Each structure stands twice: as C-alpha cells, then as structure tokens.
Amino acid sequence: MQHDVRTDSALSGTVVLAEIRDAALSVDEVVASVQDPTCGGITLFLGVVRDHDRGQEVSSLDYSVHPTAAARLVEVSHAVAARSGAVRLAALHRSGHLDVGDVAVVVAAAAAHRDAAFAACRDLIDTLKAEVPIWKHQHLGDGGTEWVGLP
Template identity: 40%
Template sequence: MVEPSTRTSARVVRAEITCAPVSVAGLAAAVEDQAAGAVVTFDGMVRDHDGGRSVSGVAYCAHPSAGGIVARIADEVAGRPGLRALAVVHRVGDLRVGDTALGVAVSADHRAPAFEAVREVVEEVKRLLPVWKHQLFADGAREWSNIA
C-alpha cells in the first residue's frame, strides 16, 4: 500500500478571475495527478430563475482586488492534508443562462478531502470574493445582488 503524500501544500494550478468562458472539464484535466484517487468538481452555472422570476442573463463585475483574493483562498485550501492540486476560476462580464460563472476542481488522495476542499473553496469565494451580480430578468427589469 502506498501511503498518502506528506506534502504540506497542493499545487494551485489556476486561481483567477477571467472574462473567458470557464471549462470545468478543462479544470478537472488540469488538476489530474497519478497519485490522486479522486477528482471532484463544482460547476456554478447561471440559472434561468431567481426568486420566482425568469432570468435571461447576468453581468458579473469584480473589484480589482478579486484576483488576489481568489488566489489567497486557493492557497489556503491547498494547504489541507491529502490534496494534490486545485483550480478555481470565476468569470466576469456578460453571461447567459447555462454559462459557468464559477468553476472549481480538486484532486486528492481520497474522495473525502476532495469534496471538503471543493465545498470550502466555493463557500469562501461566495463569502469573501468582491464580485457583484447584475441580473437581467425576462421582463426587462434589472437588479443588483450580492451587494454588501
């Protein structure tokens, strides 16, 4: 039996804010590691409704510090035991229903730490990242959300 790695930090493959489409499959491929027994992903997509209203699109705006904050979140989570590699990307700009807004992928020695790391990254991004959502509703109305 091969023992889990004693490394203290996983590789952070990507941690960024981007205007380009996010491929969760691409993030999963980027974190692959032959020593990993699990790769877990999260695909946070723009949904077609919010609060009982039909949504036709979303525009995300980020504070200039957002890139550094997402990198810090990735670095902190990458220090958890048993992880091999981590990638997290948040998209900004105009997105359509079905587009990926937040993609996360983690490889780990075992499934439990991979699931825990993905959840922690998502929760910390939602809690700390200065990104705001401007929703466009099907009736033409617009509304900001995630405003502190």
C-alpha cells in the same frame, strides 16, 4: 483578467489554477490541471447561470469584479489549500456578460481519497462566494435588473 498560480508542495495543498476570465471557461482545463498520479479522487463544482432567482425570471447577468478580486481569489485558494492538506485545487470564475446556461464558475479539488476531495471542493466554492468581491447584476424577464452579492 488572468492571475494564474502554480505552486508545488508535498506537505500542504497545492493551488494549480486560480483565475478570473472574461471568456468562456473550460471544464476540461480545470480537470486536467488538478489531475495527479497521487490523487484517486477528483471533485468538480460547476456554477451555471439559471433562468430564475427567488421566484423571478432571469434572462442574463453580468459579473462585475473588484480590482482586488483576482488577488483575493488566489489568497482564498491558498487558505483552503492550507486547511485541506494534500490536495490540488483549481478555481476559474467568469466576469462580464453571461446568458442562461453559461458556466459562471468551475472549482475542482483532487486528493488521494474522495472524502478529502469533496471537502476541499465544497470549502473552496463556499469561501470563494463569501470572500471574493465579485457581484452579479441580473437582468430579469420583466425588464428590470437587480444586484446580488453586494457588500
């Protein structure tokens, strides 16, 4: 499930990559996508599947994606770009089955200076998590399961 966005604008933020994929994510691809000679700072956030959640052991998880999620990721990325000014943004999120240690999400922001890059990266991951309809079904160590992030 891919939805690639490439736009150029010197006056506002630029979304260079916004996709949901059912295959492993490449940190190198995300970093390369935001690199630009005008940008002196690049910030990166990686979300990785951990072995616990709220005091319970987690053995793996599955991400379920609403049919509108890819389009919503693009919209959210553009909204953050508009708020962030002259930055380059990229976001990749996994779908499907992930094991502990797998990369679930990669978000990057590049800007002329580090403060803008940090702020844009934080805004993008926080907004993505709050507004893009992707839900986590965790498989627990005791054999049970639980859904996280349902509306």
